[in-house]
Amino acid sequence: MSSHQAVTILLVEDDAGHARLIEKNLRRAGVSNGIIHLDNGQKAVDFLFAEEIANHLPLLILLDLNMPVLDGYQVLSRIKADERTKCVPVVMLTTTDNPQEIARCYELGCNIYVTKPVEYEQFSEAIRNLGLFLSIVKVPDEA
Amino acid sequence: MSDDSNNTNLIRITTGIAATVAAAVALIMPLGYFAVSYQYMVGSLETESEVSAYNISKVISANPELWRYEEVRLEELLARRKPGSQNEVRRILDERGNLVAERVGTLTPPIIKRSYPLKDAGADVGRIEISRSLNPILIRSIFVSFLGIALGTTVFITLRILPRRAINELKHAEEKLHRYARELTESNEDLKNFAYIVSHDLRAPLVNIKGFAGELSAGLAELQVLKKKCVCRYEGNDGERADEILGTDVPEALDFINSSVKRMDALINSILKLSRLGHRELKPEPVATQEMVTTILKTLTHQLEQHGTEVVVGALPELVADRTTLEQIMGNLLDNAVKYLGPDRSGRLEIFAESGADEVVFHVRDNGCGIAREDIHKVFEIFRRAGKQDVQGDGMGLAYVKTLIRRLGGRIWCESELGSGTTFSFSIPLGNARAHIVP
Known part of the structure; x- marks a missing residue:
């Protein structure tokens, strides 16, 4: 991977409002990477496994759980089943804090599980922490 | 078969x-x-x-x-x-x-x-x-034998048809019962899933409402800063009105949005919790209820002392049931009993049990504020609270308790007199519990 190539974040989220809020909060946390927003799981799979993207894999995937066509579980298992994509960190985003769902995501190999709390402060914090995490990941790439 | x-x-x-x-x-x-x-x-x-x-x-x-x-x-x-x-x-x-x-x-x-x-x-x-x-x-004997054959045939047909008809009736009744049971299970399952889905799907737009209300607040704060820097200026009445909108009207609207979202979120969480109670797997084990009640009472020591409460715990049996469920039931009932003790007299709390042939009935009696007769049916309903709303509560405690007891195969009822106290009684079937331990 060339060090000068722009590293992007793939945001897969069917709710436009959530996507916008996540983007705003990432920006507020100082994340300046390009964000590609896709609104369902099928588009995400098509995007990740397209030929031309092979060398431009996203830095991080933010994946919503409840989506039409392909849901988050299905997308996650496809990503983790493929040699090429399985190293890309995946952050699951969902409205529920159901322990069973969380456990299932970790079993499938997600890296972090973030619940979308309605408390705005917590939400921002979760996303900002994500942003911090991203900048740490980003550092060696820019160096 | x-x-x-x-x-x-x-x-x-x-x-x-x-x-x-x-x-x-x-x-x-x-x-x-x-x-x-x-x-x-x-x-x-x-x-x-x-x-x-x-x-x-x-x-x-x-x-x-x-x-x-x-x-x-x-x-x-x-x-x-x-x-x-x-x-x-x-x-x-x-x-x-x-x-x-x-x-x-x-x-x-x-x-x-x-x-x-x-x-x-x-x-x-x-x-x-x-x-x-x-x-x-x-x-004449031949004639009589014809009569005999006719009578015998009648007897045969009657004796053969009657039990068959009775069995068919029974079978029909049984099939009907099975169908009702199946329908009930299905609609129960639907209800559980419904609660789960509703809670899930209701939360998504709520995240947006809360989130963008926050964005508006953030925008507003930024606007106030810009205004102080005199980047934009209004003259006279217009200026006052603009200040009023930005300083009072919009923040007030945002406050209402925020508090409503908070309330809505709490309600959704309650429904979600209730639906999860119905899904949780039960692990029956021997439980010494006497010990359990004593432990719960210890956690309530502070409140009990506040009311100068006398606590009487009768002999409570050991039974086989899901420990956590039983703990939640007892915890909620005891908590309620203490919460609603009358402020004007010293409290008295009685916990006792009666063991029957196939069930144990627990009673939790307090001398608290009591429940009006017309309100008694409300207390077990979701989000409903009876009487004066002078104590904090979300109206879910007894709804949880009712769901939990039903999962254990028991039932709960309540006797109360306004102003003199309430007795909550619930039964836990022994047969069911025993059936649980036999693999």
Whole structure:
């Protein structure tokens, strides 16, 4: 991977409002990477496994759980089943804090599980922490 | 399956009984009739021959010569009979068995005969023999046997149809019951899933409302900063109005949005929790409820002391049930009892149990503020709270308790008097609990 190539974040989220809020909060946390927003799981799979993207894999995937066509579980298992994509960190985003769902995501190999709390402060914090995490990941790439 | 084979067996047995009874009726009726008629006929034949022999003997004693020479006269004697008596053949035989006189009639076989000695001064001089046909009896017996067969068939059909009909009725009732049970399970399942889905899907837009309300607040704060820097300025009334909008109206609207979202979120969480209670797997184990209650009471020590509460714990049994569920039930009820103690008098709390044959009933009695009669049905409903709302609560505690107790197979009820106290009682079935430990 060339060090000068722009590293992007793939945001897969069917709710436009959530996507916008996540983007705003990432920006507020100082994340300046390009964000590609896709609104369902099928588009995400098509995007990740397209030929031309092979060398431009996203830095991080933010994946919503409840989506039409392909849901988050299905997308996650496809990503983790493929040699090429399985190293890309995946952050699951969902409205529920159901322990069973969380456990299932970790079993499938997600890296972090973030619940979308309605408390705005917590939400921002979760996303900002994500942003911090991203900048740490980003550092060696820019160096 | 086993029910079906049971039913087939039952039908086979009842059919056997029906056939036996029917055959017995069809056989016994004609046979019995024949036997009685035959006895009667033989009896009457014997009497008849004895009477005739006596009469003829008297005539012979009076006219000894008659016996030797006047056969015609003897035949007259034989012909002297009661009017309307049966068709019969009468013969007079001498002591060597030779026919002396005969009164002829036509008899269809089979024929039955009886004879009686004729006496002259104590010595046998011959005998009288009377024959009758059995035919009329046989014909009547055949007729009776037809009656018997008809009656037997009726008995057979009745005995065979009745149990089958009863079994079918039972089967129908059972099927109906099964269908109801299945429908109930399905609608229960639907309800659980419904609550789960609703809670999930309701939360997504809520995240947006809350999130963008926050964005508006952030934007507003930024705007205030910009205004202070005099980047934009309004004159006179317009300026005051703009300040009012930005400083009061918009923040007020945002506050209402935020508090409503918070409330909505709490409600959704409650529904979600309730639906999860219905899904959680139960692990039955032996639970010493006495110990459990003591531990829960310890956590409530502070509140109990505040009300100067006297606590009486009766003997509580050990039973097999899901520990966590039981803890939540007891915890909620005790918590409620303490929460709603009257502020004006020292509290009293009683926990006791009654063990029945197939269930244990626990009672939690307080002398708190009580519940009005018309409100009692409300207390177990979701989000509903009864009485004065002077104590914090989300209206979910007893709804949880009711769901939990129902999962353990028990039920809960409540007796209360406004101002003098409340008793919550719930049952935990023993049979169910025992069934749980048997693999």
